[in-house]
Amino acid sequence: MLAILGFLMMFVFMVLIMTKRLSVLTALVLTPIVFALIAGFSFNRVGEMMISGIEQVAPIAVMIMFAILYFGIMIDTGLFDPMVARILKLVKGDPLKIVVGTAALTMLVALDGDGSTTYMITTSAMLPLYIMLGIRPIILAGIAGVGMGIMNTIPWGGATPRAASALGVDPAELTGPMLPVIASGMVCMMVSAYVLGRIERKRLGVIELKQPSHTNETAAAVEDEWKRPKLWWFNLLLTLSLVGFLVSGKVNLTVLFIIAFCIALIVNYPRLNDQRERISAHSSNVLAIGSMIFAAGVFTGILTGTKMVDEMAISLVSLIPEQMGGFIPAIVALTSGIFTFLMPNDAYFYGVLPILSETAVAYGVDKVEIARASIIGQPIHMLSPLVPSTHLLVGLAGVTIDEHQKFAMKWAVLAVIVMTAFALIIGAITIF
Structure with a gap:
């Protein structure tokens, strides 16, 4: 029954x-x-x-909520702007290269075994390119989701340790023969990304990027109000330190993101009103995702x-x-x-x-x-x-x-x- x-x-x-x-x-x-x-x-x-279910997902929900706030602040400050500019220069407005690059970046970042980190870094780096070139964001989500699933089978990923411990088998005996299988999945993902990239290239063409027109200069000025170019090196070092601790696994992820967010907010926006403004700007996304995770719990x-x-x-x-x-x-x-x-x-x-x-x-x-x-x-x-x-x-x-x-x-x-x-x-x- x-x-x-x-x-x-x-x-x-x-x-x-x-x-x-x-x-x-x-x-x-x-x-x-x-x-x-x-x-x-x-x-x-x-x-x-x-x-009971809510208690199980609570630490994950809090971690993700503060992670969204942290990376939201980093995007506001312009941390990823130089990376986006370099990538645009490299791909020369070619949607195919952008989509294939998304697959490669996803699987590279996913080597740390954490889905949340992979998604935050991949979307932070690639979504501005998708929007700028008119590529459908659903492709970014699809490639990142499937690519993370393939990489979740690596020896230190989410699935393999569970399978080994549940059946009491030697992890080395489990993972050794699976490495070529994982590689086949990665190749499949790259081929899939190539197919999707070809479709987008056919739909959009290779786009010649132009300078912003006068009609959007005001919007750009408003956006630049929150940029912090003088603090770029600080934000980079803070983010690299955060990623380093994430990969090491020596510090709880929730604690990491709470502390990193507070430091980033105070240093980049010392004025209390600015802090409130930035938190408010990202609050709808935080609430939507946080409530969804608790509902899943x-x-x-x-x-x-x-x-x-x-x-x-x-x-x-x-x-x-x-x-x-x-x-x-x-x-x-x-x-x-x-x-x-x-x-x-x-x-x-x-x-x-x-x-x-x-x-x-x-x-x-x-x-x-x-x-x-x-x-x-x-x-x-x-x-x-x-x-x-x-x-x-x-x-x-x-x-x-x-x-x-x-x-x-x-x-x-x-x-x-x-x-x-x-x-x-x-x-x-x-x-x-």
Whole structure:
């Protein structure tokens, strides 16, 4: 019964947001509440599940909210202007080069393993170019989301350590054969970016950038009011120090961004009125993304607390026919994206994956192959509305999450298919 309600809840949720009957925020909150009550849980118990889910995402939400404020301040001060100017000079107004460069930058920055950092740096650097050249921002969001999903399978990414610990396998044994598979995903992403870049080049042409006209000189002057060219080196060193601490992992991310934001705000805008103005300028984005993350916490809290996610996993595993036992690694690879789209990574790797592994072992499949297969679906996972950093990405890019999913899903599925096929070819996972 719980499994049926769980699948029905997911279906209703997706229909509601895809058809725009409800906003993502209200659908994330109301849908699980209704289905939990239908399942027979008391309102008080549902409330406890909601609080539990909110408590789990609270540190992430606070970190992302202050990160938005920090990078917003850095954009206001003009920190990224020289970078944008150099890139424009290099690409000479060619949308193809911009789009391919986005893919390369995403996967380079994603080496730190953190989605929020990757999205903030990539969008801060590339979005002004997209706007200036007229390239659709949905392409930036799609490439960043799918690219981060591919890189989430690196040894220190979000998925691989979970898979290794959940099944008790040697991380080196898990990741060694997967490195070529990850490389195949990166190549797929670059080819996809090239295709999208060609489409934009055909639509826009190679654009000759011109100096601002008199009609927008006033707007430029207003914007320049917040620039801080004399503090450029300070802002650069502050940002590089922040990124260095982020990569080191020695300091809590939330603490880092709170402190960095306060320092950046005080140094760049000493006057209290200016500080209020800058916070107000970015407050709508902060509120929208922060509330969305807390709403996702409500959804996952109820999904986990009602045990719907456990029953859904058991029911799906039971659907695997006995004669398909030897194909379980490939099945896990192709379905891991679906599982992790519908539930958080922790729920999948610590709840669903052990069940899949035990089933596979019964058919003579080594559990390390199941661990390898389980991480391949991450490009799809990173498009899920249950991933907090996804809301950060769409907020920064200025697109809605349903638009992002519709655009990026086909490229994410392509990456998963390519990675699965390559894993089978090189023997990282096998079928018999």
